[in-house]
Amino acid sequence: MAAGTDKGTPLDVARELFDREFSDVAHERLLAVHAPARSEISGNHTDHEGGHVIAGALNVAIDGVAAPNGTDRVRVASAGYPTFEIALDSLEEREDEHVTTAGLVRGMAACMARTGRTPAGFDLAMTSDIPSGGGLSSSAAVEAALGRVMEALWKGPEVSPVELAKMGQFAENRYFGKPCGLMDQAAVCLGGLAFMDFEDAGEPRTAKLELDFDAAGYALCLVDVGCDHAPFTADYAAVPVEMQQVAREFGHERLCEVDPAEFDRRLPELREKLGDRAILRAIHYWRENELVDKRWDALTSGDIDRFLELTRESGASSAMFLQNVSTGGSFQPAMLALGLAERILDGLGATRIHGGGFGGSIQCFVPLDMVEDFTDQMNAWLGEGACVHYQIAEKGAHAEWL
Numbered sequence: 001m002a003a004g005t006d007k008g009t010p011l012d013v014a015r016e017l018f019d020r021e022f023s024d025v026a027h028e029r030l031l032a033v034h035a036p037a038r039s040e041i042s043g044n045h046t047d048h049e050g051g052h053v054i055a056g057a058l059n060v061a062i063d064g065v066a067a068p069n070g071t072d073r074v075r076v077a078s079a080g081y082p083t084f085e086i087a088l089d090s091l092e093e094r095e096d097e098h099v100t101t102a103g104l105v106r107g108m109a110a111c112m113a114r115t116g117r118t119p120a121g122f123d124l125a126m127t128s129d130i131p132s133g134g135g136l137s138s139s140a141a142v143e144a145a146l147g148r149v150m151e152a153l154w155k156g157p158e159v160s161p162v163e164l165a166k167m168g169q170f171a172e173n174r175y176f177g178k179p180c181g182l183m184d185q186a187a188v189c190l191g192g193l194a195f196m197d198f199e200d201a202g203e204p205r206t207a208k209l210e211l212d213f214d215a216a217g218y219a220l221c222l223v224d225v226g227c228d229h230a231p232f233t234a235d236y237a238a239v240p241v242e243m244q245q246v247a248r249e250f251g252h253e254r255l256c257e258v259d260p261a262e263f264d265r266r267l268p269e270l271r272e273k274l275g276d277r278a279i280l281r282a283i284h285y286w287r288e289n290e291l292v293d294k295r296w297d298a299l300t301s302g303d304i305d306r307f308l309e310l311t312r313e314s315g316a317s318s319a320m321f322l323q324n325v326s327t328g329g330s331f332q333p334a335m336l337a338l339g340l341a342e343r344i345l346d347g348l349g350a351t352r353i354h355g356g357g358f359g360g361s362i363q364c365f366v367p368l369d370m371v372e373d374f375t376d377q378m379n380a381w382l383g384e385g386a387c388v389h390y391q392i393a394e395k396g397a398h399a400e401w402l
Contacts, residue, residue: 007124007304008050010063010127011032011063011065012046012164013063013079013127014032014063014064014065014079014126015249017065017127018066018067018125021075021077021123022067022075022077022123022125025069027069027123028068028235029402030067030401030402031066031067031153032065032066032399032400033062033124033148033398034061034062034063034398035061035188036058036059036396036397037057037060037061038140038141038187039136039187039222039363039390040053040363041054041056041193042292042295042296042310042314043055043288043292044284044314044322044352044355045123045197045239045240045281045285045288045318045322045356047196047198047326048179048240048254049243049254049256050198050199050201050241050286051199051256051288051289051292052195052198052289053094053196053292054193054195054292054296055164055183055187055193057076057188057394057396058392058393059390060130060131060136060390061129061141061393062126062127062128062130062138062141062142062144063125063126064127064145066122066123066257067123068120069122072087072088072119072122073086073087073121074088074105075123075124075177076102076123076126076191077103077124078101078125078128079125079126079127081101081300084101084102086102086105088120090111091106091109091119093110094175095177098175098177099178101142103171103176103177104139104143104171104172104176105146107174108147108171109150109309110171111136111149111167111170112150112154112156112159115156115159116156116157117156118154119150122149122153124149130223131234131388133362135228135229135355136222137188137355138185139185141188141397143167143168143172143188144164144165144168144188144189144396144397146183147167147168147294148164148397148398151399159326160190161186161190161397162189162190162203162206162295162338162402164185165182165184165190166390168184168189178230179240183196186204186206189397190208190210190368191396191397192210192392192395192396193209193290194209194370199256202311207367209299209300210394211299213365213392215302216304218308218367219365219366219368220389220390221363221364221365221384221389221390222361222362222363223341223363223382223387223388223389224385225336225337225362225382226333226383227359227360228360229358229359231358232327232357232358232359235324236356239246239281239357240279241380242281243278243281243285245274246274246278246281249266249274250263255282255285255286256289258282259315260286264361267279267311270328279319280321281323283321284321284322287317288322291313291314294306294310295307295310298310308349308350308365309350311350311365312350312351314352315338315350318353319338319353322357324357324358325338325357325358327358329390334353334357334358334362336352337361337362337378338352338362340377341362341378344370344373344374344377348366348367348370349363349364349365366389373389375387
């Protein structure tokens with residue numbers, strides 16, 4: 001994706017929007033904010049079970065311009081959407097703001113207030129080149145952008161990337177009304193390519209690696225399957241529910257707390273009580289968690305061939321055991337996209353489901369000499385712009401004064 005538009009860089013576009021929407025106030029110094037999208041590199045549905053994940057920030061992002069407005073109201077303009085405002089007199093969750101950006105603003109303000117800050121009004125204009133509905137965590141990017149603006153404008157202590165990520169997760173769970181793990185927010189806030197261990201949900205362990213997939217000979221391509229997650233909300237929500245049903249049979253809340261050997265011993269009983277799919281999804285969790293560690297080792301040692309081999313194993317586990325690629329029937333957009341990608345690659349590179357699954361996007365590692373043909377053919381089948389070649393962005397969510 002292009003870094004800018006015919007109107008200039010994303011920051012130029014945001015500043016033009018800011019000047020147009022908020023000309024009624026004489027703003028002094030302006031604050032620029034940037035929050036990237038993310039790609040889940042490894043760890044399909046492991047984060048909410050306290051497992052391991054590899055994720056990378058991407059070179060598409062939310063960009064914005066903000067400044068205090070001297071009131072108790074936050075006004076937000078987003079390119080392509082109506083401008084709205086909320087009052088900061090109450091930071092309690094509001095059901096009528098679920099699934100809205102207003103809910104995220106209020107939720108992030110509530111989190112920032114707990115750091116000792118005094119919320120005050122500001123104006124914010126944002127633009128985005130993150131594809132909508134493609135599973136690249138645009139909501140996490142919005143949360144991180146809001147958090148960095150509030151951190152800079154409201155006096156208080158520095159907020160670490162992990163703390164900011166936890167705020168974003170809280171805002172999304174409670175104020176936006178959508179359940180999610182911490183992986184999306186952590187990747188957006190950390191930037192670069194990051195390993196994350198969520199066994200301690202309060203203090204996840206993280207590590208970063210500087211790596212350029214292009215330099216290793218493969219393009220990181222994400223393919224929009226032409227259907228967002230909305231039609232599959234119930235299917236998506238069933239994944240953690242069923243995994244956690246297994247965990248509760250052992251007196252725990254997450255699969256990371258369950259002894260796999262004890263699971264094996266009780267498997268016939270668990271199958272009778274919970275059904276086959278819950279058992280298969282638990283099997284996927286332990287298999288995928290091991291694959292995350294092996295893939296991180298391969299990346300840190302520069303063994304791209306081993307990484308790709310393990311990526312193919314990860315994709316197979318998601319399809320066969322996690323079962324978040326298809327719900328059956330004649331409408332199987334993610335499975336179709338995977339089948340088409342495999343048809344072109346013919347055993348080269350690697351493909352897998354990306355993120356939550358069912359809809360959204362698939363992830364492909366494509367040999368560099370095949371990228372143009374691969375992109376052209378996938379776009380011919382799935383629509384212009386469906387396949388995009390991304391790079392890892394080293395910087396996570398941040399704000400700086402202009």
